[in-house]
Amino acid sequence: MSRKIRLTVNGAARALEIPTYRTLLDCLRNDLGLTGSKEGCGVGVCGACTVLLDGKMISSCIALAVSADGHEVTTVEGIAGDERLHPVQQAFIDAGGFQCGICTPGQVVSAKALLDAIPNPTDGEIREWMLGNICRCTGYYKIIESIRTAAQRSRA
Amino acid sequence: MNAFEYAAPRTLDEALAVLREHGDEARVIAGGTALVTMMRQRLVRPSYLVSLREIPGLDRIEAANGGVRIGALVTHREVETSPLVRERIPVLAETFHRVASVRIRHMATVGGALAHADPNQDPPVTLIALGARVEIRGAGGRRELPVELFFRDYYESSLEPGEVVIAVVVPQFPAASGAAYVKFLPRTADDYATVAVAATVSLEADGERCRAARIALGSVGVTPIRAQSAEALMAGQRFGAEMLKAARESVKSAVDPLTDHRGSAAYKREMAAVIAGRALTQAWDAARASARGTR
Numbered sequence: 001m002s003r004k005i006r007l008t009v010n011g012a013a014r015a016l017e018i019p020t021y022r023t024l025l026d027c028l029r030n031d032l033g034l035t036g037s038k039e040g041c042g043v044g045v046c047g048a049c050t051v052l053l054d055g056k057m058i059s060s061c062i063a064l065a066v067s068a069d070g071h072e073v074t075t076v077e078g079i080a081g082d083e084r085l086h087p088v089q090q091a092f093i094d095a096g097g098f099q100c101g102i103c104t105p106g107q108v109v110s111a112k113a114l115l116d117a118i119p120n121p122t123d124g125e126i127r128e129w130m131l132g133n134i135c136r137c138t139g140y141y142k143i144i145e146s147i148r149t150a151a152q153r154s155r156a
Numbered sequence: 157m158n159a160f161e162y163a164a165p166r167t168l169d170e171a172l173a174v175l176r177e178h179g180d181e182a183r184v185i186a187g188g189t190a191l192v193t194m195m196r197q198r199l200v201r202p203s204y205l206v207s208l209r210e211i212p213g214l215d216r217i218e219a220a221n222g223g224v225r226i227g228a229l230v231t232h233r234e235v236e237t238s239p240l241v242r243e244r245i246p247v248l249a250e251t252f253h254r255v256a257s258v259r260i261r262h263m264a265t266v267g268g269a270l271a272h273a274d275p276n277q278d279p280p281v282t283l284i285a286l287g288a289r290v291e292i293r294g295a296g297g298r299r300e301l302p303v304e305l306f307f308r309d310y311y312e313s314s315l316e317p318g319e320v321v322i323a324v325v326v327p328q329f330p331a332a333s334g335a336a337y338v339k340f341l342p343r344t345a346d347d348y349a350t351v352a353v354a355a356t357v358s359l360e361a362d363g364e365r366c367r368a369a370r371i372a373l374g375s376v377g378v379t380p381i382r383a384q385s386a387e388a389l390m391a392g393q394r395f396g397a398e399m400l401k402a403a404r405e406s407v408k409s410a411v412d413p414l415t416d417h418r419g420s421a422a423y424k425r426e427m428a429a430v431i432a433g434r435a436l437t438q439a440w441d442a443a444r445a446s447a448r449g450t451r
Contacts, residue, residue, distance in 0.1 A: 001159045001160060001161055001162075003162060019159065020159070020160055020161065020162040020205070021157040021158065021159055021160060021195075023157075023192070023196075042196060043193050043196070043197075044189055044193060044259075044260055044263075045346070047257075047259065050259060053262075056233075056262045057258070057259045057262060058259060058262055058263050059189075059259055059260065059263065061196075062188060062189055062192040062193050062196070062263075063188060063192070063263070064162075064185070064188060064192060064205075066162050066164075066207075067164075067185070067188060067207060067209060069164070110259070128258070128345075129258050131257055131344070131345050131346055132256070132257025132258065132259045132260065132346055
């Protein structure tokens with residue numbers, strides 16, 4: 001029971017045939033080799049698998065790849081420019097927004113989506129937007145600081 | 157996950173035909189947040205999935221007779237941020253805002269959440285307090301049901317095989333009225349409620365006495381529960397400690413909570429009364445402010 005789908009992944013058109021039960025996360029990781037997105041909880045709670053579907057952040061571990069047919073997917077591999085990291089990525093490095101790194105792709109993609117939606121978020125807006133991205137190392141302060149830093153630099 | 161056939165029809169009639177053909181073996185999928193999670197946990201193993209995602213027209217929020225009509229494919233995030241909902245029924249936008257995280261609200265749909273019939277969800281509680289109705293389509297045509305009659309049992313709705321939710325219709329919010337949704341959430345902000353209460357209060361022309369109240373509770377039984385005996389106690393009353401105490405006591409006997417990791421049944425019963433008291437107080441304050449504004 002496989003099905004042919006077309007996705008635009010990080011700007012590139014991809015056509016593939018996949019089993020209907022393939023999650024979008026497994027499709028990205030196993031069929032397309034994009035292993036930046038991680039599986040943490042597998043039930044949409046932890047945020048490690050966060051990707052953008054038509055620009056909106058979703059949990060790819062509970063999305064079926066067949067349901068994304070015809071749509072645009074952006075993963076952590078697709079947000080940097082050719083020469084430079086995305087401002088959010090650079091800010092996570094500069095402000096120390098990660099330690100072990102397992103949650104970082106999801107944090108970065110969610111933070112990018114936040115700044116796309118709200119370019120100058122308050123700390124309250126950052127906390128609320130990011131509450132679905134769990135981190136067991138940083139205690140979150142450095143993540144909030146990273147996002148604040150990225151927003152400031154984007155303004156400058 | 158088990159193997160299954162997947163269909164993404166472009167019309168509702170086509171979707172209904174596929175559902176009719178495959179009967180109990182088929183499940184409807186919209187946002188997938190509930191269904192895919194249950195399939196991953198092997199709680200359900202459908203052999204056929206019928207996606208509603210490609211059917212045009214189910215993703216609209218429309219003005220309807222002073223209220224709003226919300227299509228089944230509208231996401232929680234879209235309700236939360238809709239200017240029309242925020243203007244006409246702000247408590248509904250606030251309720252959807254309290255569901256899980258932004259990421260899940262981008263995925264989960266209004267119709268899917270209703271069909272899932274999880275008694276711990278936020279939106280049904282407020283929809284019941286607002287007197288909303290569910291629009292259902294099946295092979296036999298279209299029917300409507302008050303949201304409070306839509307839920308039958310634990311994760312069980314009144315949908316018959318082959319039927320789908322196509323919209324929820326929320327009536328005009330009456331004048332001299334107030335509403336509140338209070339979610340008691342002692343753990344994380346994206347959790348399900350331990351106890352949730354929605355209340356609406358409409359005042360008489362004097363702006364002081366209660367003309368009608370509606371109280372609905374979530375996470376305190378196998379379905380969302382409407383506390384009609386407490387509502388009846390309030391009719392004609394002025395706001396005060398006596399009235400509030402009577403309503404709170406009445407709420408306790410209306411609920412039938414389950415013990416789980418969010419608390420014991422006894423604890424949730426006590427908290428249902430506490431949270432109902434807070435919701436009624438907030439709704440009453442808002443009703444007074446509304447009455448002052450309209451006179």
